[in-house]
Amino acid sequence: xxxxxxxxxxxxxxxxxxxxxxxxxxxxxxxxxxxxxxxxxxxxxxxxxxxxxxxxxxxxxxxxxxxxxxxxxxxxxxxxxxxxxxxxxxxxxxxxxxxxxxxxxxxxxxxxxxxxxxxxxxxxxxxxxxxxxxxxxxxxxxxxxxxxxxxxxxxxxxxxxxxxxxxxxxxxxxxxxxxxxxxxxxxxxxxxxxxxxxxxxxxxxxxxxxxxxxxxxxxxxxxxxxxxxxxx
Amino acid sequence: xxxxxxxxxxxxxxxxxxxxxxxxxxxxxxxxxxxxxxxxxxxxxxxxxxxxxxxxxxxxxxxxxxxxxxxxxxxxxxxxxxxxxxxxxxxxxxxxxxxxxxxxxxxxxxxxxxxxxxxxxxxxxxxxxxxxxxxxxxxxxxxxxxxxxxxxxxxxxxxxxxxxxxxxxxxxxxxxxxxxxxxxxxxxxxxxxxxxxxxxxxxxxxxxxxxxxxxxxx
Numbered sequence: 496x497x498x499x500x501x502x503x504x505x506x507x508x509x510x511x512x513x514x515x516x517x518x519x520x521x522x523x524x525x526x527x528x529x530x531x532x533x534x535x536x537x538x539x540x541x542x543x544x545x546x547x548x549x550x551x552x553x554x555x556x557x558x559x560x561x562x563x564x565x566x567x568x569x570x571x572x573x574x575x576x577x578x579x580x581x582x583x584x585x586x587x588x589x590x591x592x593x594x595x596x597x598x599x600x601x602x603x604x605x606x607x608x609x610x611x612x613x614x615x616x617x618x619x620x621x622x623x624x625x626x627x628x629x630x631x632x633x634x635x636x637x638x639x640x641x642x643x644x645x646x647x648x649x650x651x652x653x654x655x656x657x658x659x660x661x662x663x664x665x666x667x668x669x670x671x672x673x674x675x676x677x678x679x680x681x682x683x684x685x686x687x688x689x690x691x692x693x694x695x696x697x698x699x700x701x702x703x704x705x706x707x708x709x710x711x712x713x714x715x716x717x718x719x720x721x722x723x724x725x726x727x
Numbered sequence: 728x729x730x731x732x733x734x735x736x737x738x739x740x741x742x743x744x745x746x747x748x749x750x751x752x753x754x755x756x757x758x759x760x761x762x763x764x765x766x767x768x769x770x771x772x773x774x775x776x777x778x779x780x781x782x783x784x785x786x787x788x789x790x791x792x793x794x795x796x797x798x799x800x801x802x803x804x805x806x807x808x809x810x811x812x813x814x815x816x817x818x819x820x821x822x823x824x825x826x827x828x829x830x831x832x833x834x835x836x837x838x839x840x841x842x843x844x845x846x847x848x849x850x851x852x853x854x855x856x857x858x859x860x861x862x863x864x865x866x867x868x869x870x871x872x873x874x875x876x877x878x879x880x881x882x883x884x885x886x887x888x889x890x891x892x893x894x895x896x897x898x899x900x901x902x903x904x905x906x907x908x909x910x911x912x913x914x915x916x917x918x919x920x921x922x923x924x925x926x927x928x929x930x931x932x933x934x935x936x937x938x939x940x941x942x943x944x945x
Contacts, residue, residue, distance in 0.1 A: 522774040522775070522797075522811070523774075523793065523797040524790075524797075525790065525791060525797070526791070548811070571851060572851050572852060572853050572854065573850055573851035573852070574850055574851050575850035584848075585848070593851045593852060595852055595853075595854065595855075596773065596811070596815065596852075596853050596854035596857060597811075597812075597814075597815025597818060597819060597857030598857065600810070600811035600812040600815055601812055601815065615819065615857075616819070616860035616861055617856045617857040617860045617861070618856045618860065619860060619890075619891065620838075620888060620890065620892075621887065621888045621889060621890065621891075622887055622888075623852075623856060653791075663808075663810075664791045665776075665791035665802075666774050666775045666776050666793055666794075666808060667790075667791040668775055668808055668809065668810050669774050669775050669810065669811050670811045671810070672810040673810050673811055673812045717790035717791070719790050719793075719799060720793075720797040721793070721797045721798040721799070722788055722798075722799055723788075723798035723800075724783055724784065724785040724786075724787075724788055724799065725781060725782045725783070725784060726784070726785060727784050
């Protein structure tokens with residue numbers, strides 16, 4: 496067994512510095528790497544490029560980094576629900592690259608799988624296609640999209656073992672598995688870290704080869720953005 | 728004339744047994760409430776679930792179980808969870824049978840605009856561009872005119888496009904229409920709405936063939 500565990504979030508983020516590009520898992524506030532984000536706020540690293548489907552809300556998730564003006568550029572598919580984000584974007588402080596959600600996921604997966612670029616129909620004929628190669632296959636038009644390059648991927652899983660194997664829960668899986676192994680260093684934080692052998696190999700979602708560092712996360716808030724319920 | 732629930736009820740009639748269906752935010756979400764209960768349908772939410780169920784009972788909500796609108800949901804028996812690349816693989820690979828989404832504008836050639844208004848805060852396209860570029864069977868659910876009373880069914884879209892030549896069918900508060908090579912073919916009128924009312928509210932070419940039936944909605 497190749498051991499991937501590190502002591503805590505501080506060790507997990509060793510080597511992080513200004514100007515880096517990060518991938519951060521999560522959809523809305525669901526499945527975001529809460530501990531890594533808190534540590535990035537504490538470290539105060541700046542001029543970051545963050546690849547993440549969303550940008551958090553004003554006082555949680557990536558919104559915390561935005562408030563400290565740590566982010567230079569966001570690569571996302573949807574960035575509503577965040578007033579500070581809007582202010583920084585409109586004032587030109589923050590650069591934003593909007594990418595269709597499926598393309599964003601595939602740009603991660605391609606990086607993970609060693610594929611430099613791929614053709615997708617998403618965005619053909621729209622401003623997303625501007626400056627990109629266009630090609631026809633079987634009578635349909637596609638645009639060429641390139642794999643992401645990132646220094647760190649920060650992901651959150653439900654359970655993990657010391658070998659870096661991961662299992663996700665519910666829809667908190669989202670972008671997290673796609674980002675594993677898609678950056679130079681993948682850091683996984685988990686709600687429950689167990690010894691190797693305790694997770695059933697049949698049930699592993701992401702094999703440990705895609706993860707360089709894993710640690711037991713703490714104090715998960717798991718905030719709900721739109722609490723919607725019905726009565727009995 | 729139909730209200731939002733009426734539009735959803737009419738679209739629900741398009742959902743067939745064995746369909747995997749992706750519902751957008753807004754009116755499309757309401758469609759789930761009106762699908763016949765004697766057919767088997769699974770709803771996909773592109774953040775990573777097939778077999779999405781109703782909102783949870785108060786007190787049973789789970790932060791790890793949400794839909795694409797970030798609302799808490801439940802999973803029905805037979806449901807599955809998956810990552811975002813797999814989810815859009817289902818969509819791009821045409822495994823999802825029907826996509827229902829809203830729009831700001833639809834053009835008579837099937838172009839759709841629903842993500843950006845120049846001069847206003849741009850929130851992003853989310854999964855809309857992937858959905859419209861790939862799905863074979865797209866139904867747009869929307870009001871026939873905007874708040875200023877201007878037609879949303881146009882010769883050409885004026886807003887930045889989400890996708891080109893992709894919409895096949897449109898259900899509005901006034902009518903059911905099909906996108907054809909020659910323009911919007913009027914298939915059905917909403918209860919109490921005349922062909923002239925629809926013509927008045929449609930900027931694009933409207934094709935009327937003979938007697939246009941009134942839609943039947945229970």
